[in-house]
Amino acid sequence: MKVIDSIFQMQSFAESVRLQGKKISFVPTMGYFHEGHLDLMREARKIGDCLVVSIYVNPTQFGPKEDLSKYPRDFDRDCRMAASVAVDVIFYPSDKDMYPAHYQTYVNVEKVTQNLCGLSRPGHFRGVTTVCNKLFNIVKPHVAVFGRKDFQQFITIKRMVADLNLDLEIIGLATVREADGLAMSSRNVYLKENERSSALNLIKSLKLAQKLYNAGERNSTIIINEVTKLIKSSPYIDIDYIKICDTTTLADLEEITGEAVIALAVKVGTTRLIDNHVFGEKLNA
Amino acid sequence: MKVIDSIFQMQSFAESVRLQGKKISFVPTMGYFHEGHLDLMREARKIGDCLVVSIYVNPTQFGPKEDLSKYPRDFDRDCRMAASVAVDVIFYPSDKDMYPAHYQTYVNVEKVTQNLCGLSRPGHFRGVTTVCNKLFNIVKPHVAVFGRKDFQQFITIKRMVADLNLDLEIIGLATVREADGLAMSSRNVYLKENERSSALNLIKSLKLAQKLYNAGERNSTIIINEVTKLIKSSPYIDIDYIKICDTTTLADLEEITGEAVIALAVKVGTTRLIDNHVFGEKLNA
Numbered sequence: 001m002k003v004i005d006s007i008f009q010m011q012s013f014a015e016s017v018r019l020q021g022k023k024i025s026f027v028p029t030m031g032y033f034h035e036g037h038l039d040l041m042r043e044a045r046k047i048g049d050c051l052v053v054s055i056y057v058n059p060t061q062f063g064p065k066e067d068l069s070k071y072p073r074d075f076d077r078d079c080r081m082a083a084s085v086a087v088d089v090i091f092y093p094s095d096k097d098m099y100p101a102h103y104q105t106y107v108n109v110e111k112v113t114q115n116l117c118g119l120s121r122p123g124h125f126r127g128v129t130t131v132c133n134k135l136f137n138i139v140k141p142h143v144a145v146f147g148r149k150d151f152q153q154f155i156t157i158k159r160m161v162a163d164l165n166l167d168l169e170i171i172g173l174a175t176v177r178e179a180d181g182l183a184m185s186s187r188n189v190y191l192k193e194n195e196r197s198s199a200l201n202l203i204k205s206l207k208l209a210q211k212l213y214n215a216g217e218r219n220s221t222i223i224i225n226e227v228t229k230l231i232k233s234s235p236y237i238d239i240d241y242i243k244i245c246d247t248t249t250l251a252d253l254e255e256i257t258g259e260a261v262i263a264l265a266v267k268v269g270t271t272r273l274i275d276n277h278v279f280g281e282k283l284n285a
Numbered sequence: 286m287k288v289i290d291s292i293f294q295m296q297s298f299a300e301s302v303r304l305q306g307k308k309i310s311f312v313p314t315m316g317y318f319h320e321g322h323l324d325l326m327r328e329a330r331k332i333g334d335c336l337v338v339s340i341y342v343n344p345t346q347f348g349p350k351e352d353l354s355k356y357p358r359d360f361d362r363d364c365r366m367a368a369s370v371a372v373d374v375i376f377y378p379s380d381k382d383m384y385p386a387h388y389q390t391y392v393n394v395e396k397v398t399q400n401l402c403g404l405s406r407p408g409h410f411r412g413v414t415t416v417c418n419k420l421f422n423i424v425k426p427h428v429a430v431f432g433r434k435d436f437q438q439f440i441t442i443k444r445m446v447a448d449l450n451l452d453l454e455i456i457g458l459a460t461v462r463e464a465d466g467l468a469m470s471s472r473n474v475y476l477k478e479n480e481r482s483s484a485l486n487l488i489k490s491l492k493l494a495q496k497l498y499n500a501g502e503r504n505s506t507i508i509i510n511e512v513t514k515l516i517k518s519s520p521y522i523d524i525d526y527i528k529i530c531d532t533t534t535l536a537d538l539e540e541i542t543g544e545a546v547i548a549l550a551v552k553v554g555t556t557r558l559i560d561n562h563v564f565g566e567k568l569n570a
Contacts, residue, residue: 011452019306102534104396105414105448111389129390130449137450163390164415165422167296249387 001083003090007098007138010091014052014140022049026141028132031055032072033081036147036176036184041085043173044145052139053082054091056098060106061127072189091139098134107133109156109163112250116152116263117274120240128153129160136161141168149175149183151261151276155250174284175275177203181285183275190271198234199268203285205230205242206277209262213279218256220244231266240265240272247278286368288375292383292423295376299337299425307334311426313417316340317357318366321432321461321469326370328458329430337424338367339376341383345391346412357474376424383419392418394441394448397535401437401548402559405525413438414445421446426453434460434468436546436561440535459569460560462488466570468560475556483519484553488570490515490527491562494547498564503541505529516551525550525557532563 004010017024025048027040045051055078062068075092082090106126113125136144146154154172161170176184181203182196191199205227212223224242231239245252247259256279263276277283289295302309310333312325330336340363347353360377367375391411398410421429431439439457446455461469466488467481476484490512497508509527516524530537532544541564548561562568 007450011450015452019304021304102396103448105392105394105445107390107392107449109390111387134448134450137452140452160390163388163419164392165292165296165419167300167422167425 001079001087001090003079003092005092005094005097007093010052010089010093010138011140013089014138017050018140023143024048024050024052024139024141026135026139026144027051027053028135028139028144028146029053029055030057030071030186031078032074032186032189033078034176034184034186034188036149038081038085039176040145040147040173041082041087043171044143045086047143047145047171048141050088051086052089052091052141053087054093054135054139056091056093056131056135058098058127058131059095060099060130061124063121063123066121067187067190072186091135093138098131106130107160107164109159112152112155112159115245115250115252116241116243117265118152120265125153125156129156132157133160133164133166136166136168143169143171145171145173147175148172149185149275151263151278152250155247174282177285183273185273187271187273190269192269195236195269195271198237199271199273201231201234201237202264202266202273202275203283205264206262206275206283207285210277210279210283213256220253220256223262227262227264231264236269238267240267286364286372286375288364288377290377290379290382292378295337295374295378295423296425298374299423302335303425308428309333309335309337309424309426311420311424311429312336312338313420313429313431314338314340315342315356315471316363317359317471317474318363319461319469319471319473321434323366323370324461325430325432325458326367326372328456329428330371332428332430332456333426335373336371337374337376337426338372339378339420339424341376341378341416341420343383343412343416344380345384345415346409348406348408351406352472352475357471376420378423383416391415392445392449394444397437397440397444400530400535400537401526401528402550403437405550410438410441414441417442418445418449418451421451421453428454428456430456430458432460433457434470434560436548437535440532459567462570468558470558472556472558475554477554480521480553480556483522484556484558486516486519486522487549487551487558487560488568490549491547491560491568492570495562495564495568498541505538505541508547512547512549516549521554523552525552 025044107129265274310329392414550559
């Protein structure tokens with residue numbers, strides 16, 4: 001496995017791989033790998049002749065009061081885990097190369113970023129789309145694989161790629177969960193022992209919502225009220241949002257008619273967690 | 286010469302050219318060619334194995350009160366002129382393919398777009414960078430050639446390419462002028478006969494500014510005042526701006542120390558014209 005930290009070298013390498021007619025698959029990450037990341041890598045491994053994984057904690061997607069400085073990092077452990085799933089290249093750029101002096105260009109996806117996390121994390125998606133755009137231009141993948149735990153991010157990236165005519169395919173994989181149903185996240189490491197059981201209210205909520213849906217309920221307010229009650233039944237947990245949205249536009253839905261997602265964001269203690277479920281899809285828990 | 290109007294076909298063609306190890310050179314245009322465009326094409330012809338020219342009057346770079354609907358167009362004439370300088374491909378997309386329903390992604394270069402035309406044409410550069418980003422992703426050039434008559438556009442595109450790590454080279458060519466010194470522009474066709482001599486005040490201004498510079502003048506206000514007097518000496522002409530700026534940041538300069546540009550925008554009758562000159566460079570007139 002090769003580790004490349006220079007943008008120029010990564011581009012030259014990617015170009016030489018493409019010139020050989022080989023397919024590049026790509027998993028962009030912020031590191032501190034868990035089973036969810038490895039799942040993306042295994043899938044990308046099957047698709048590409050050359051599998052590139054980037055590890056970059058992107059400062060432009062963190063708000064000024066968010067956890068950029070304490071975001072968990074362990075590069076050596078990440079490299080061992082990546083090697084175990086046969087990653088070809090780790091791309092590991094520095095802040096000063098990604099955002100040099102006089103940096104001033106940003107990519108904005110203007111509509112699907114407005115709702116949900118866009119409301120509570122202003123500027124977050126601008127940072128995500130900008131860094132992904134840069135990474136796509138550097139790694140030159142044919143296919144990039146994302147997790148759908150970050151559902152809004154996945155929809156936003158797909159929108160950017162379509163709108164800007166980036167010639168690559170975006171694949172979204174189902175959320176990988178712990179045995180108890182908690183969605184895998186690098187931020188789970190922040191959870192204190194007594195907060196963990198409250199965090200499980202997220203998966204319980206999604207199951208409850210699907211159960212109500214199965215019983216024929218299509219009114220969003222009724223489902224959201226039931227879910228809110230469930231979440232509030234445990235300590236340490238504050239609701240940021242509980243919403244039911246159209247999966248294409250991410251606009252709020254009063255009634256579930258077409259494909260809809262229930263998306264949740266909560267704080268458990270000081271840790272912000274998100275989860276979601278597309279009605280009718282399999283819930284891996 | 287091949288005419289391609291489908292984004293998908295253009296991308297496939299570009300990818301096949303790249304896979305053969307050939308170099309793609311690109312001249313993005315809004316059509317209605319003049320000698321300035323042909324000059325860019327001849328230069329791009331020398332650089333690339335495959336020369337692509339796009340013709341697309343991009344609606345997102347026009348303001349609501351600007352001349353989008355009356356912008357001059359003559360596709361057949363453009364094709365003949367392009368063929369005469371051995372263009373390989375004309376890319377000629379439609380609005381509905383470039384900006385389909387639900388389109389919502391824009392590229393913003395935030396600082397160098399603030400001054401000069403950014404002040405009088407809000408949103409203009411957002412449209413320019415967005416369409417160029419799209420065209421670069423579709424045409425996949427190794428090199429793109431721009432004219433430096435649109436100096437701020439040239440600087441903005443270079444900034445976008447560097448910031449977003451687009452793996453292509455941007456080349457800027459000197460302004461091509463009519464025999465009397467008027468900078469070539471598709472919009473010159475709007476000028477009425479009696480406005481034409483007033484329009485020549487632009488090149489006279491640039492020459493005067495260079496003459497003052499040659500005589501040792503480095504104070505921007507003094508140069509701008511002299512140029513203003515000259516321009517106002519003719520009828521039909523209204524000044525939008527006359528500024529002296531740093532060529533990298535495009536910030537206003539009080540004193541000319543490093544590399545500086547004098548940039549002008551005026552209205553002659555109803556026609557908006559721009560011109561510029563980098564102090565110390567050759568003035569082709």
